[in-house]
Amino acid sequence: MEIDPFIFRLSIFILSIFVGYYVVWSVTPSLHTPLMSVTNAISSVIIVGAIIAALASTEGNTFSSASLFGYLAITLAAVNIFGGFLVTQRMLAMYKKKKKDKK
Amino acid sequence: MISANLSAIFYLISGVLFILALRGLSSPETSRQGNLYGIIGMVIAITVTFLSVGNFSSGFIYVIIFLLVGGAIGAFIAFKIPMTAMPELVAGFHSLVGLAAVFVAISAFINPEAFNLGFPGKIKLASLIEMSIGAAVGAITFSGSIIAFLKLQGIMSGAPITFKGQHLINALILISIVFLTYFLCVSQNSNLFWILIGISFLIGFLLIIPIGGADMPVVISMLNSYSGWAAAGIGFTLENTALIITGALVGSSGAILSYIMCKGMNRSFFNVILGGFGATEQSSKDKNKEQRPVKSGNADDAAFLMKNASSVIIVPGYGMAVAQAQHALREMVDTLKKNGIKVSYAIHPVAGRMPGHMNVLLAEANVPYDEVFELEEINNDFANADVAFVIGANDVTNPVAKTDPQSPIYGMPVLDVEKCKSVLFVKRSLSPGYAGIDNDLFYKENTLMLFADAKKMTEDITKNL
Numbered sequence: 001m002e003i004d005p006f007i008f009r010l011s012i013f014i015l016s017i018f019v020g021y022y023v024v025w026s027v028t029p030s031l032h033t034p035l036m037s038v039t040n041a042i043s044s045v046i047i048v049g050a051i052i053a054a055l056a057s058t059e060g061n062t063f064s065s066a067s068l069f070g071y072l073a074i075t076l077a078a079v080n081i082f083g084g085f086l087v088t089q090r091m092l093a094m095y096k097k098k099k100k101d102k103k
Numbered sequence: 104m105i106s107a108n109l110s111a112i113f114y115l116i117s118g119v120l121f122i123l124a125l126r127g128l129s130s131p132e133t134s135r136q137g138n139l140y141g142i143i144g145m146v147i148a149i150t151v152t153f154l155s156v157g158n159f160s161s162g163f164i165y166v167i168i169f170l171l172v173g174g175a176i177g178a179f180i181a182f183k184i185p186m187t188a189m190p191e192l193v194a195g196f197h198s199l200v201g202l203a204a205v206f207v208a209i210s211a212f213i214n215p216e217a218f219n220l221g222f223p224g225k226i227k228l229a230s231l232i233e234m235s236i237g238a239a240v241g242a243i244t245f246s247g248s249i250i251a252f253l254k255l256q257g258i259m260s261g262a263p264i265t266f267k268g269q270h271l272i273n274a275l276i277l278i279s280i281v282f283l284t285y286f287l288c289v290s291q292n293s294n295l296f297w298i299l300i301g302i303s304f305l306i307g308f309l310l311i312i313p314i315g316g317a318d319m320p321v322v323i324s325m326l327n328s329y330s331g332w333a334a335a336g337i338g339f340t341l342e343n344t345a346l347i348i349t350g351a352l353v354g355s356s357g358a359i360l361s362y363i364m365c366k367g368m369n370r371s372f373f374n375v376i377l378g379g380f381g382a383t384e385q386s387s388k389d390k391n392k393e394q395r396p397v398k399s400g401n402a403d404d405a406a407f408l409m410k411n412a413s414s415v416i417i418v419p420g421y422g423m424a425v426a427q428a429q430h431a432l433r434e435m436v437d438t439l440k441k442n443g444i445k446v447s448y449a450i451h452p453v454a455g456r457m458p459g460h461m462n463v464l465l466a467e468a469n470v471p472y473d474e475v476f477e478l479e480e481i482n483n484d485f486a487n488a489d490v491a492f493v494i495g496a497n498d499v500t501n502p503v504a505k506t507d508p509q510s511p512i513y514g515m516p517v518l519d520v521e522k523c524k525s526v527l528f529v530k531r532s533l534s535p536g537y538a539g540i541d542n543d544l545f546y547k548e549n550t551l552m553l554f555a556d557a558k559k560m561t562e563d564i565t566k567n568l
Contacts, residue, residue, distance in 0.1 A: 033457030056217025066214030078173025
């Protein structure tokens with residue numbers, strides 16, 4: 001008997017929750033704000049669904065209602081991807097150690 | 104066109120890169136590299152999607168255009184946003200993820216062939232359940248985040264909004280969401296799908312309005328978690344591993360942050376979610392509001408005290424963020440250090456309006472991160488310090504949390520500020536903090552109140568040093 005592919009995806013999902021659990025506990029509390037902005041950016045990988053939706057339309061009908069929602073979702077997710085990664089970068093660049101040459 | 108198996112492997116790689124992105128945040132040194140991993144993961148996921156769809160017709164041009172328009176807006180916001188507005192920004196971004204999830208679910212519902220999910224009216228049962236969950240959670244994330252955003256921006260009052268029968272209505276709506284999903288699966292009726300999305304928007308709104316301003320750290324973390332679960336739901340619909348992995352990561356990340364924030368306030372998650380905190384305590388506080396004497400001083404006194412100290416601990420809170428006093432504070436500390444005084448910063452887990460809020464503000468003001476300590480790391484040092492400089496914080500220093508079991512904040516971990524030889528309190532007035540309770544610290548022998556705007560006071564002290 002074959003195993004339903006859904007079970008494989010469920011396994012990936014459950015194991016990823018555990019990976020996430022241990023990885024996030026190891027994040028230092030002082031970086032919790034960048035953690036939120038970067039998780040925000042990566043959850044926008046939902047853009048892959050939006051791209052599929054937008055490009056699914058048949059030839060000659062670039063703006064069917066389904067692809068219209070796709071285009072909207074692409075725009076929203078793109079704001080998040082660029083905004084999320086860049087603002088994280090900007091924050092992380094500010095975390096500096098004490099300068100050695102200080103008296 | 105690339106094969107489905109090959110693209111699945113690439114999605115797996117980008118999922119792994121996202122894990123590494125979070126792993127990098129375990130220390131500031133590795134964090135920048137982690138962020139880079141995240142960006143690479145995203146580029147891989149998007150490129151593979153284009154290749155696997157393999158449609159480079161006019162639609163492709165539009166996709167690129169919308170991608171760039173969104174990207175330009177995002178980049179503009181990322182560069183312009185002041186660090187004090189990070190909580191609003193994150194709340195705003197959460198709402199976008201939520202809405203994007205809703206749009207993708209709608210699109211999959213009206214054009215299921217594109218995703219290999221069956222045909223309109225005959226969508227595969229599992230896919231229909233998954234897309235309903237994705238759409239409902241996405242809609243809750245969207246409207247909830249909008250409310251959080253409005254409250255943080257001050258457009259909407261931060262005070263809890265409660266009304267009679269609120270919890271009953273919320274419970275009924277949540278139950279009806281479950282029923283709607285069931286009937287949707289049975290009948291495949293598209294009207295039910297739209298109603299489902301509509302009431303999910305409504306419940307997101309209703310769930311967040313009773314929660315007060317200072318509970319925002321929990322709310323933001325919770326919405327962060329929701330946005331992850333929404334992404335995971337869509338990931339199951341699209342059978343996409345990158346989305347499933349990311350959704351699980353983000354979902355558990357937000358859940359852990361909510362837990363840490365609740366623990367920082369010694370309150371249960373449900374207590375926060377049910378809301379209305381702070382409103383009920385008001386009456387008890389008014390009863391014994393006799394005037395107790397406080398010692399208040401000016402910048403000159405404060406400068407004198409600190410100049411004669413050998414170690415100073417700074418306790419920043421939300422008030423510092425509001426007054427944008429972090430740069431002035433760092434200048435003051437620089438002057439102190441020049442006089443050979445040891446200075447460190449103590450951060451309470453729920454200081455500010457989001458997890459890690461104070462740390463980012465101090466980092467922005469060029470405070471080295473190894474001078475900034477968490478509550479457990481520094482709490483024993485207060486007994487040996489000469490001066491505690493409390494700027495814009497209140498409830499997190501209140502000793503009543505340790506002594507009075509009747510107090511609403513009893514049991515909450517607090518910074519042992521009262522153990523310092525002297526305490527300086529920068530505050531605009533004697534008004535109680537968010538919890539609505541008086542702080543005994545104000546009336547202590549060794550406390551000096553500095554009534555002023557945090558930024559102005561800090562600048563004045565620096566001048567007098």
